[in-house]
Amino acid sequence: MSNHFAALFTDELLETNCINCALCKNILQPPIMLVENLGNICSGCFEKEKTDLASLNNSALETVIGILKLPCKFKTKGCKARLRQEDMVLHQNNCKFRTKLCSCFKFSGCNWEGSTADFVTHFKEVHGDHIINFENNLFYLQTSLNDLDLVKLLIMKNQMYILHMQTDLYKKKWFYTICNIKDDSDNFYEYSVKHKGGSHNYIKTKSRILPASHTYDVYIDESVAVEVDLESLKQIAQVSDTITNVFKIKIENTQSDGIDEKMLHFFECPVCKNFMKPPIYQCQSGHSICNVCRPRLEKCPTCRSMFGTTRNYSLEGLTAGIQYPCIYHDLGCTEMSTVNKIIKHESECSFKPYNCPFPSCTSTGNQQAMIAHLRDFHSEGVIFAGTPGYTESFRLDQNTYYNKVMERKCLIAYNHIFRLSCKRVSEHCLWAAEVIGSNTQLKTFIYEITIVDMRRPEKKLIRTDYCLNEMSEDELFKRCIMFPNTILSSYSNHGMVTFHFTIKEK
Numbered sequence: 001m002s003n004h005f006a007a008l009f010t011d012e013l014l015e016t017n018c019i020n021c022a023l024c025k026n027i028l029q030p031p032i033m034l035v036e037n038l039g040n041i042c043s044g045c046f047e048k049e050k051t052d053l054a055s056l057n058n059s060a061l062e063t064v065i066g067i068l069k070l071p072c073k074f075k076t077k078g079c080k081a082r083l084r085q086e087d088m089v090l091h092q093n094n095c096k097f098r099t100k101l102c103s104c105f106k107f108s109g110c111n112w113e114g115s116t117a118d119f120v121t122h123f124k125e126v127h128g129d130h131i132i133n134f135e136n137n138l139f140y141l142q143t144s145l146n147d148l149d150l151v152k153l154l155i156m157k158n159q160m161y162i163l164h165m166q167t168d169l170y171k172k173k174w175f176y177t178i179c180n181i182k183d184d185s186d187n188f189y190e191y192s193v194k195h196k197g198g199s200h201n202y203i204k205t206k207s208r209i210l211p212a213s214h215t216y217d218v219y220i221d222e223s224v225a226v227e228v229d230l231e232s233l234k235q236i237a238q239v240s241d242t243i244t245n246v247f248k249i250k251i252e253n254t255q256s257d258g259i260d261e262k263m264l265h266f267f268e269c270p271v272c273k274n275f276m277k278p279p280i281y282q283c284q285s286g287h288s289i290c291n292v293c294r295p296r297l298e299k300c301p302t303c304r305s306m307f308g309t310t311r312n313y314s315l316e317g318l319t320a321g322i323q324y325p326c327i328y329h330d331l332g333c334t335e336m337s338t339v340n341k342i343i344k345h346e347s348e349c350s351f352k353p354y355n356c357p358f359p360s361c362t363s364t365g366n367q368q369a370m371i372a373h374l375r376d377f378h379s380e381g382v383i384f385a386g387t388p389g390y391t392e393s394f395r396l397d398q399n400t401y402y403n404k405v406m407e408r409k410c411l412i413a414y415n416h417i418f419r420l421s422c423k424r425v426s427e428h429c430l431w432a433a434e435v436i437g438s439n440t441q442l443k444t445f446i447y448e449i450t451i452v453d454m455r456r457p458e459k460k461l462i463r464t465d466y467c468l469n470e471m472s473e474d475e476l477f478k479r480c481i482m483f484p485n486t487i488l489s490s491y492s493n494h495g496m497v498t499f500h501f502t503i504k505e506k
Contacts (some may be wrong), residue, residue, distance in 0.1 A: 011071070074097035131155060154178070168230075190250045354369075385413045411503055
């Protein structure tokens with residue numbers, strides 16, 4: 001029988017519904033059960049019904065269906081494929097005419113179905129808060145270890161992917177995949193992910209972008225997903241249970257981050273994994289370590305021999321010819337320069353992560369994200385400088401604030417974040433100002449404390465000092481402006497002392 005007549009014969013069988021399940025009406029799947037008073041039903045329906053009616057396996061019909069070349073169920077949408085039943089499931093899972101299901105079904109209940117092109121439109125219109133636009137093949141995403149299911153649409157110019165994350169509390173595993181959306185896409189690029197928490201440690205994973213056939217699955221296929229141990233993630237997350245995931249997609253035939261990785265490999269610190277810059281120290285066996293990690297360790301992490309003060313001058317000499325990437329290149333910065341210039345750049349880099357200046361808050365983000373966070377969550381303690389400072393009064397004889405920070409505000413001015421602190425001790429009042437997130441602003445900004453006698457406003461006591469870098473509270477108030485209470489009392493008005501706290505650019 002020719003292929004043409006075989007196809008006609010199969011289509012006639014399909015029209016009679018004689019090879020369709022009596023219950024679900026789909027083509028019968030083996031094992032086919034012939035059930036009394038019902039007829040032939042597929043294996044799925046037989047398991048679901050669990051009927052007590054008499055039944056037997058219809059192996060003859062299984063054989064007939066097994067030799068037929070059946071049309072794809074997406075025939076009406078344009079698919080012309082005809083395959084044996086054993087090959088059909090794989091084909092239909094990957095069919096380019098396949099009806100797409102919304103990837104957000106599991107956590108949003110969205111029942112949308114449609115084509116690939118319509119899927120993107122649907123996602124943008126209905127799930128816009130789950131879209132990440134990124135550039136330079138890199139993006140980062142904060143996730144909670146308590147999120148059981150998460151889906152994001154990733155858009156970079158004309159390339160689009162679906163990121164799917166799932167937490168399996170029973171297996172204590174965290175799974176994720178990145179998949180193409182277009183069925184005909186051949187962009188199966190490699191990518192790496194750094195999973196960072198509240199500590200200096202991180203976990204790094206690598207994988208490859210998957211075909212579109214995995215994009216529209218409600219559940220992640222664990223056989224192709226990246227698997228991360230949940231307990232290990234909790235250790236690096238520490239108290240907050242929040243992980244920052246830094247994704248870097250490696251476009252083939254390009255150096256996506258512009259780094260000469262072969263050369264820089266020799267400058268990677270074995271502890272923090274950042275690239276070493278002078279001074280570079282070495283142990284008695286010759287293993288090198290960066291100047292940041294050296295003070296934290298007594299023994300070499302590679303061979304356990306003791307550290308001394310020995311420098312690796314040969315490696316330091318080679319740094320002069322190296323173009324270093326910014327330490328924040330994993331967060332999106334593309335700056336590269338010689339060692340001295342890159343150190344200066346890193347102190348001012350707009351991608352640098354900031355910790356919230358208010359000690360009780362654990363939020364982090366780059367400068368703009370932190371400014372938005374301060375505006376949204378700490379507005380009562382933030383000054384957005386029309387005037388770069390504030391005025392406050394306090395009762396001098398009130399003992400409540402002794403040995404406590406009685407005032408802490410944040411000031412946004414000169415494109416920087418400043419933390420302004422005021423503390424009372426038994427015999428003095430202390431004021432200090434820090435530049436948040438910077439290491440090179442000393443002698444650039446000064447803060448001024450003006451004590452005003454409100455009975456005679458022309459009577460003032462003024463002190464200035466340089467703004468400090470971020471430091472511990474104990475260290476901060478050793479290097480601050482201090483006024484004895486005996487002097488402040490002469491400026492008080494009915495026991496109330498008024499001061500102006502101002503930041504000025506030198």
